Amino acid sequence: MEQRAWYLGAAASEVADRALLVGDPGRIDRIAERLDGPVQRTERRGLKTVTGTFGRHRITAAAFGMGAPIAAIVVHELRSLGTSWFLRLGTAMTLAPACLGEFLLPEAAIRGEQTSGTYVPDGFPAAGDHVLGTALRHELDLAGLPWRAGLFASYDGFYTQMLALTDDDRRHLRPRIDQLSRLGVIGMDMETSAVLAVARALGGRAACLCVGTVAWRGPEVMDDDQREKAETRLIEIGLRTLCRLDRHRDPAGDPRGGNSHEPHG
Numbered sequence: 001m002e003q004r005a006w007y008l009g010a011a012a013s014e015v016a017d018r019a020l021l022v023g024d025p026g027r028i029d030r031i032a033e034r035l036d037g038p039v040q041r042t043e044r045r046g047l048k049t050v051t052g053t054f055g056r057h058r059i060t061a062a063a064f065g066m067g068a069p070i071a072a073i074v075v076h077e078l079r080s081l082g083t084s085w086f087l088r089l090g091t092a093m094t095l096a097p098a099c100l101g102e103f104l105l106p107e108a109a110i111r112g113e114q115t116s117g118t119y120v121p122d123g124f125p126a127a128g129d130h131v132l133g134t135a136l137r138h139e140l141d142l143a144g145l146p147w148r149a150g151l152f153a154s155y156d157g158f159y160t161q162m163l164a165l166t167d168d169d170r171r172h173l174r175p176r177i178d179q180l181s182r183l184g185v186i187g188m189d190m191e192t193s194a195v196l197a198v199a200r201a202l203g204g205r206a207a208c209l210c211v212g213t214v215a216w217r218g219p220e221v222m223d224d225d226q227r228e229k230a231e232t233r234l235i236e237i238g239l240r241t242l243c244r245l246d247r248h249r250d251p252a253g254d255p256r257g258g259n260s261h262e263p264h265g
Contacts, residue, residue, distance in 0.1 A: 005077035008049055008062065010041050016051055016058035018085035018242045019078055020235075021071065021195065025063040027089075031235055035059065047074065055243035068115035068156065068194035075195060079202040085245065086206040087132060088195045089238045091231075092152070092187040093162060093219075094212035095180060100222050101230060103145050103237070104186055104210045105136055106152035109193035112161065113154045116197040126154075126193035127200070132207035135241045135248040143237060150186035152208070154193035162188050163219055177216055187212060209237065 002011035028048040032038040035052025051060040064074040108127040140147040155161035164170040192208045199206035211230045213222045
């Protein structure tokens with residue numbers, strides 16, 4: 001009998017070598033609609049997964065809810081089952097000059113969350129994979145979507161480190177937000193740095209693509225209709241990226257410097 005992952009409940013034969021990671025479990029159903037032969041696992045603690053075929057490739061999609069700890073669990077369990085490529089699709093808070101509705105590609109992220117520190121030492125960079133990043137850029141350009149690449153920052157405290165509820169809290173946060181903007185940070189969330197660092201620490205390859213749905217100023221929020229359309233495009237870009245990934249891989253080997261973790265599939 002195949003060993004199954006503790007929380008996802010999946011066996012190695014039930015997951016693909018490439019996976020989409022999303023926060024909202026509702027996005028799993030929207031992804032499943034675009035897959036051929038989708039098979040969903042029984043949902044446990046809100047962790048929904050589905051595996052099917054898109055184009056000629058098997059793809060797994062998994063939802064982790066909110067926050068770095070659960071995102072790391074999902075990455076860790078999928079990696080233990082043989083998944084090598086991880087593409088997180090999510091939403092983010094934009095910082096100037098990024099704006100609402102833009103697609104944001106984090107090249108790297110400040111590790112303000114604590115989970116990744118249980119996998120890697122202080123100072124370890126949370127950097128996106130080069131091959132996945134190249135493939136994402138290609139698909140975004142083909143789709144003609146507004147997009148921006150840059151730095152992200154990920155934190156655990158949504159209302160204490162990112163989005164203040166009161167004017168007093170906003171005045172307290174503004175100096176740090178302004179500093180991040182000056183340093184080139186274009187977006188903030190709770191998971192990107194953990195996904196990038198944890199996947200790399202486990203020998204996997206990861207990248208993230210987000211759409212800006214909340215802006216620091218105000219705060220300003222996309223309306224539901226705009227957000228649904230943006231998330232639909234996000235899913236389409238993600239699926240096409242993983243399906244066409246092989247054409248962007250470096251035939252000389254792993255661009256990180258070695259072949260020891262080069263995934264095949």
